[in-house]
Ligand SMILES: [Ca+2]
């Protein structure tokens with residue numbers, strides 16, 4: 565789990581400059597929406613850009629903060645594949 569999260573942070577940092585992300589709740593971009601995605605949004609709960617736990621992909625509505633709306637959006641897409 566720790567290793568997984570570290571990997572994600574690396575990916576997140578390196579891909580933050582491209583805007584290919586489609587905000588559908590697939591936070592780790594493995595083409596399916598599952599607990600991993602939800603836990604990643606949850607991990608960034610109430611963070612803003614610049615916070616150490618900020619997860620850019622987790623801000624689905626791009627309002628600059630990860631809140632319940634983002635988590636519930638991810639939860640709504642749960643189980644979907646892209
Ligand atoms: Ca995923």
Ligand SMILES: [Ca+2]
Pocket residue numbers: 622623624625626627628629630631633634
């Ligand atoms: Ca948001």
